[in-house]
Amino acid sequence: MKIDSFKFFNHEYTVDGYTELYKKIRFDLRYPANVKRLEIFKNLLKKHKPKKIIDAGCGAGMPLIAIKKRGFNIFGYDKAKNMVLEAQKNLKKNKFSTNLVFYDDFENPKNVKNNSVDCILGMGTFFYSKNFKKTILNQRHKLKKNGRLIFSLRNRLFDVATLNDYTKLFLDEIYEINLLKKQWKKKYKNLTKSFTERKKIKLKKKNIDDKGVYSLVHNPLTITNELFKLGLKCEGIYFYHFHPLPPVFENFDQLYYREISWKMENPTDWRGFLLASGFVVDCKKILID
Ligand SMILES: C[S@@+](CC[C@H](N)C(=O)[O-])C[C@H]1O[C@@H](n2cnc3c(N)ncnc32)[C@H](O)[C@@H]1O
Numbered sequence: 001m002k003i004d005s006f007k008f009f010n011h012e013y014t015v016d017g018y019t020e021l022y023k024k025i026r027f028d029l030r031y032p033a034n035v036k037r038l039e040i041f042k043n044l045l046k047k048h049k050p051k052k053i054i055d056a057g058c059g060a061g062m063p064l065i066a067i068k069k070r071g072f073n074i075f076g077y078d079k080a081k082n083m084v085l086e087a088q089k090n091l092k093k094n095k096f097s098t099n100l101v102f103y104d105d106f107e108n109p110k111n112v113k114n115n116s117v118d119c120i121l122g123m124g125t126f127f128y129s130k131n132f133k134k135t136i137l138n139q140r141h142k143l144k145k146n147g148r149l150i151f152s153l154r155n156r157l158f159d160v161a162t163l164n165d166y167t168k169l170f171l172d173e174i175y176e177i178n179l180l181k182k183q184w185k186k187k188y189k190n191l192t193k194s195f196t197e198r199k200k201i202k203l204k205k206k207n208i209d210d211k212g213v214y215s216l217v218h219n220p221l222t223i224t225n226e227l228f229k230l231g232l233k234c235e236g237i238y239f240y241h242f243h244p245l246p247p248v249f250e251n252f253d254q255l256y257y258r259e260i261s262w263k264m265e266n267p268t269d270w271r272g273f274l275l276a277s278g279f280v281v282d283c284k285k286i287l288i289d
Helices: 005-010 010-022 032-047 064-067 082-092 132-142 164-172 182-191 223-228 245-253 254-264
Strands: 053-056 073-078 101-103 117-122 145-156 232-240 276-285
Touching: 005 010, 005 032, 005 082, 010 082, 032 064, 032 117, 032 145, 032 232, 032 276, 053 064, 064 073, 064 082, 073 082, 101 245, 117 132, 132 145, 132 232, 223 276, 245 254
Parallel strands: 053 073, 053 117, 073 101, 117 145
Antiparallel strands: 145 276, 232 276
């Protein structure tokens, strides 16, 4: 099963969920990873002070509203119609114009002019693209000279630290197990058995997350180069959603796990390369032609 993300996010329960996510921090309800992520974005905006901002894939609009309240000139769009409606409802509640959000597609935005924006934000969005490079290039076109693209990605290296079936898949790939001779394959299988003990490992389909939604993971060690080729200079990488131990420990004592995770959150801690499931890249448009 493979679901397009905007269809998944169009469901009522995900729409409501996205308003709730940013309300008071309650470790008993959920881990507030999105709150941490928003904090990173707000700090970067404070640093760069862009004039006109677009929030691509704005969801229920709660981050947009938080940024608007800090005095920024921000607009947002989403491809899920119900998200746009929810964002308009939330804008109204906060006494802002409902015209701040509209319907559009970040893979190919039609309602944002080229070279017209100082900063584009992608909070939990662009990794849902069918064609990631095209999406990023299309954002770049919308930016003015020296404009900024700030967006979050899912961390591929986190698979090493989860010590589960994802670790097995990751190691199989980097060790190129398929190319090994038979005996060694067997030895390796024995050695890595414990990673797949809990669940019978079904070969996971590439780029499908645990909710069945199509989404990509990225390597924070290579992202700077990848973005440079697309005409973006990555000036910072910031980690969030730290895991102090492999995720299975969350089943033993959820509250304790979340409390120590929260204490560990430090966007510039190098351990984020392995222990954080997400990261934010802060890029500037550079000339490529
Ligand atoms: C994980 S949610 C994040 C929402 C919001 N940015 C936040 O941080 O609360 C991802 C959002 O991206 C939207 N989305 C997915 N594909 C899209 C596309 N091609 N164009 C615009 N929005 C899209 C979804 O509908 C959803 O609202």
